[in-house]
Amino acid sequence: MPKIKELEGKGTLTRRDFLKLGSLAGLALTISVMPKVVLANNEEKKDSGKTRWKKGDDILLRMLDDLNRALLKPEQERKWSMAIDTRKCVGCFSCTISCIAENRLPTGVVYRPVIEEESGTYPHVSRRFFPRPCLHCENPPCVPVCPVKATYKRVDGIVVVDYDKCIGCRYCITACPYSARYSDFGENYTSPLQPYEKLPSFEYQKKWLRKKGKSPIGNARKCHFCIHLIEDGILPRCVSTCIGRATYFGDLNDTESLIYSLSKEANIVRLKEELGTKPTVFYLI
Amino acid sequence: MRKFICILMALLAIAGLVSSYVRFLEGMKVTNLTSSIPWGMWVVFYIYFVGLSAGSYLISTLPYVFGFRRLERIGPLAILCAILALVTGLVFIWMDLGHPFRFWKVITNFNYTSILAWEVILYSLYLALLLVSFWFLKRCELVSQAKYSTGMKRVLAKFLSFSFSCPQTQEQYQDCHLFSLNLVKYLGFIGIPLVLFVRGGTGALFAVVASRPHWFSGLLPVMFLVSGLLSATAMLLFIHHFFSTEKERQENLPMVLILRNLLLLFLSIETFLFASETLVGIYSKIPERLELYHLVMFGPFPYIFWGGQLFLGLIIPVFLCSYKKTRRTSFWLSIAGLSCSCGVVSIILNLVIPAYVLPMLKGLDRAFIDHRLIYFYFPSIIEWLSSFGLISLVVLVFIYLVENLPVFSRTEIKF
Known part of the structure; x- marks a missing residue:
């Protein structure tokens, strides 16, 4: 400049x-690049099932491959899942913050807090971190209790909230055994509102501006695996910003995917399994 | 004294209306609710008033359905109490919605797996049943009042009689009244199971939440039903004394004594159920439950348990209903009723809020610090004012209706 x-x-x-x-x-750049993009897209379609990730590459690239392969399938054949490796999580809270930034979350709404767990006594102490997104249960207790069918499970396994239907009764918040749902009380971080808080969020592929009395204010809110990103072939924000590469995401129905291989590990744990909720988010310990 | 109470109520009602307006203008941020404790004072009053309504209706069925004639004089009062209590309860839960003007979506997007959705349908049916029952019971007296009264009484009676013109002679009136009694009796056959579902369903709203051990119990819907009966008996004792003349109090003493006995019966059952639930919980030594009981008894608000539940809800009413100098006095029995009502509110308060106070996952309370994520709840000034303002408004409406409608059948029917 x-x-x-x-x-x-x-x-x-x-x-x-x-x-x-x-x-x-x-213009020249567009003309020169366009055929390549089209070709690459066509190639991708032809090569579906193949992975371009090589050993030694960043696992994000492999997850991107997995994601794009899954997007070629019909929605009902996908089953999105997330794994969190507690041995790799360093407790940097990047996922928490990037999620807040991505979804323009107001004060009091945090889709992915990180629980810190300390054990032992000095000098034999250890610390573990448990990020807790929505666990997108296979039997979600929040779904049947909703009086207006505003919260439901999509065919690809993501539990979502229809902001336009939600009446804000907060029964789903009460029913969730993981406290993974939040009520948007209509508060903001700044007053008067700073420009960054006036920006719209694009949750559920719609544009949401914060206006008094309008959704998502007054609604129940929760993690949705950044649907607006994954539908465009981008990994959820918490996955791409994880500096320890401790969060994995992909299609559990794809036997070639990284998430599938992780789900077969012996050291996986699902939270509160005794409740029969069958979370699709699991932890590697 | 009565005038002073009415002025106080009116002031509170005005404050309540103003704070309700603020609530609708500003949204839920005026409350002290958090995402960790999403249900608070308004839900507690919703539970209480729906219980009061269900209990009042069940007591009214004693004379009309089960032929317990000695309670007939309190029948219309109980139904009127049930109507107003139900409306109050529904206003409380409506006010608690994040999007109150979307409430109609419960009908258009009905979810048959949701108890809350079914409750809305049941409440509507139940309200219709109450209104029909009350109208049929009082229609002849309304017609008579419309003919021979003056001023507002006449206008109100004329409006509520809906152009009905039945009693021309004493015989016609007898026939008409008999028909109404029969109709109310047959409506009771629908009404009793309906109200059991209404109140049991309110209990089930909580009882089905498997992840909260404080609620997850098959006893809860039954406890809700008994607490409803208890609050209704207590409230009827109080209302009867408050609205009756000295002569009526003397005349109705046998009925008041029956209500007193019913109060003791329901109090014993409620205490038994509560003790059973608590002792089983303590014996099981499940840490979560033990911690909860400890919190209720010795936590930040121990006076709700010791003062509200035990002293006001149990010791005072039992004492006043058994001590020989008070047990046959309408005034002291009405105080027992008022005290017991406070006890029932305390029971509900200790049922709803403590269930939220322990984090669902260990360490979640420290995972992200924000005032809307804390595990502590004390109602905001808007919550206090709107709640007590609404209650005062309803009491004023109730006083107005009792004084201007033939609820007590004080005047002879003229033809």
Whole structure:
């Protein structure tokens, strides 16, 4: 930018010229890249089932492969799942914060808090971290209690809330055995509102602006595996921002996927299994 | 004294209306509820008033369905009490909704697996049944009042008689009244199971939450039913004394004594159920339950248990109903009723709130610090004012209706 300003100052390149040049360059780039993108997309479709991830690559790339492969299948054939490796979680809270930023969560709503667990006595002490998103149970106790069918389980396993239907009775919050649901009381972090709090959220692939009396204010809210991102082939925010790569995401119905192989490990734990909720989020300990 | 109480009630009602307006304007942020304790004072009063309504209706069925004629004089009062209590309970739960103006979605998006959705249907049917029963019981007297009264009494009676014109002679009136009694009796055959579902269902709302050991019990719907009967008997004792003339109090003493006995009966059953539930919980030594009982008895609000549940809810009423100088006095029995009502509210308060106080997952209370995520609840000023304001408003409406409708059948029917 300083260079451009300098040039503008000398009169060798006007703003108009710069914009013209920029547009031409953009057009040229689009023309040159477009066929490749189309080709890559077609190739991806042809290569469905194949993975381009190589050993030694970041596991995020493998999960991206898994995700894109799953998106080629009909929705009812997918089963989204998440795994959290407590041995790798360093307790940095990136997932908590990135989730808040991604979904523009107001004060009092946290989809993914991280529980800290300390055990032992000095000098034999250890510390563990348990991020707790919505566990997207196979038998979710929050679904049958909703009087207006606002909360339901999608065919791909994600438990969602229809903000336009929810009457805000908070029965689902009461029924959830993991306290994974929150009520949006309509409060904000800043007053007067700073610009970042006025930005819309795109949960459930819709645009939600915070206005008094309008959804999502007054609604029950919860983690939804960032549906708006995964439907576009992007990993949930908590997965992509995990610095310890402790969070895994993918399609449990895909036997080639990383999440599937993890689900067959011997050291997995599901929270409160005795309640028969069958969470699809599991922990590696 | 009565005038002073009415002025106080009116002031409270105004404060309540203003705070309710603030609540609707500002939304749920005016409450002190959190995502950890999402149900508070309004839900407690909703449970209490629905119980009061169900209990009042069940007591009214004693004369009309089971032929217990000695309680006939309190029948219309009990039904009127049931109507107003139900409406009050529903207003409380409506006020508690995050989106109160979407309540109609319960009908358009009905979820048959939700007890709450079924409850809404049952409440509507039950309210209709109560209104029909009350109207049929009082229609002849309303017609008479519309003819021979003056002022507001006449206007009200004329409006509520819905152009009905039955009694022309004494015989016609007898026939008409007999028909009404029979109708109310047959409505009772539908009404009794309906009200059992209404009140049992309110208990089941809590009892089915498997993850909360404080609620998850088959006894809970039964306890809710008994607490409803208890609160209704207690309230009827109080209301009867408050609204009766000295002569009526003397005349109705046998009926008051029956109500006193019923109060003792329901109090014994409620205490037995509560003790059974608590002792089994303590004996099982499940840490979560033990911690909860400890919290209720010695936590931040021990006076709700010791003062509310035990002293006001059990010791005072039992004493006043058994001590020889008070047990046959309408005034002291009405005090026993009032005290017992406070006890029932305390029971509900200790049932609803403590179940939320322990985090569902160990350490969750410290995972993210925010004032809307804390595990502590004390109602906000808006919650206090709107609750007691609404209750005062309902009491004023009740006083107005009792004084302007032939609830006590004080005047002779003229033809």
